[in-house]
Amino acid sequence: MDHYGVFGNPIEHSLSPIIHSQFAKQTGLDIKYEKILAPLDDFAKTAQMFISQGAKGFNITVPFKIEAFNLATQCSLNAQTAGAVNTIKKNGNELMGENTDGIGLVNDLTKNLNISLNGKTVLILGAGGATRGILLPLLNQQPKRLMIANRTASKAIDLAKDFSIYGNTCGFGLDKVKNDPVDVIINATSASLDGQMPDIATGVANGAICYDLMYGTQTPFMDWAKANNAKMIVDGLGMLVEQAAAAFKFWTGKQPNTQEVIKNLRS
Numbered sequence: 001m002d003h004y005g006v007f008g009n010p011i012e013h014s015l016s017p018i019i020h021s022q023f024a025k026q027t028g029l030d031i032k033y034e035k036i037l038a039p040l041d042d043f044a045k046t047a048q049m050f051i052s053q054g055a056k057g058f059n060i061t062v063p064f065k066i067e068a069f070n071l072a073t074q075c076s077l078n079a080q081t082a083g084a085v086n087t088i089k090k091n092g093n094e095l096m097g098e099n100t101d102g103i104g105l106v107n108d109l110t111k112n113l114n115i116s117l118n119g120k121t122v123l124i125l126g127a128g129g130a131t132r133g134i135l136l137p138l139l140n141q142q143p144k145r146l147m148i149a150n151r152t153a154s155k156a157i158d159l160a161k162d163f164s165i166y167g168n169t170c171g172f173g174l175d176k177v178k179n180d181p182v183d184v185i186i187n188a189t190s191a192s193l194d195g196q197m198p199d200i201a202t203g204v205a206n207g208a209i210c211y212d213l214m215y216g217t218q219t220p221f222m223d224w225a226k227a228n229n230a231k232m233i234v235d236g237l238g239m240l241v242e243q244a245a246a247a248f249k250f251w252t253g254k255q256p257n258t259q260e261v262i263k264n265l266r267s
């Protein structure tokens with residue numbers, strides 16, 4: 001039986017064990033996947049112990065994704081541009097680092113929701129770690145324009161500059177968001193955690209697909225989208241399952257049926 005797990009702090013509410021056990025059942029693999037609470041100051045040692053006990057790989061969630069990036073001995077381009085790792089695979093003596101968050105988001109949009117990003121205008125709210133983690137896969141879809149708006153304007157400007165070699169990006173402050181509709185708005189801020197909605201022009205939501213990276217709760221962003229004529233309002237549950245599927249494939253080579261698992265979780 002192959003052994004995997006997810007490290008975080010806190011970790012109690014993680015849905016990853018349920019998702020991966022459904023993937024394993026679908027693909028006929030016998031795996032054990034557990035939640036591991038790593039001490040805030042001792043992620044690397046806890047993770048290395050897990051590997052030395054024979055585990056084949058693990059996921060990493062908040063707040064250890066940057067430490068996992070430093071722990072990995074080889075990183076994909078995705079992980080390098082994200083500066084963060086959410087999936088590690090043991091390969092001989094190497095710890096291969098990958099970041100499947102952005103691929104998860106893109107797969108949910110394009111495959112589950114049938115939304116093409118090619119030639120579209122995309123507005124991302126927030127310029128923190130969550131945004132950095134999704135930028136390269138989003139830009140690989142070749143949107144016409146990808147705008148990053150952040151409360152602290154300088155962070156959005158810097159992030160857009162860092163990624164300008166991969167596509168048409170620009171960054172500015174939330175106050176500079178125009179009142180013109182865009183195709184897709186992605187909320188990648190942590191504002192919902194404080195019960196808040198980033199303060200932006202309302203016209204931008206008109207006819208837009210509004211996607212919140214958060215899941216499990218109706219967020220202020222989703223309420224705002226509803227009140228401002230969004231075309232579609234989506235939470236991050238599909239992304240959660242898709243990033244897990246990409247990790248599962250990275251470890252096992254097998255592609256699970258994500259739509260079935262999303263349906264199970266929603267019910």
Ligand code: ATR
Pocket residue numbers: 125126127128129130131150151152155188189190191194196197198199
């Ligand atoms: P994460 O890893 O979740 O991205 P982070 O790196 O701390 O966390 O980034 C949080 C993001 O949410 C930032 O873009 C932050 O804006 P600032 O850079 O100005 O701090 C944004 N954010 C948090 N609370 C917000 C609020 N109430 N309104 C608007 N943006 C908010």
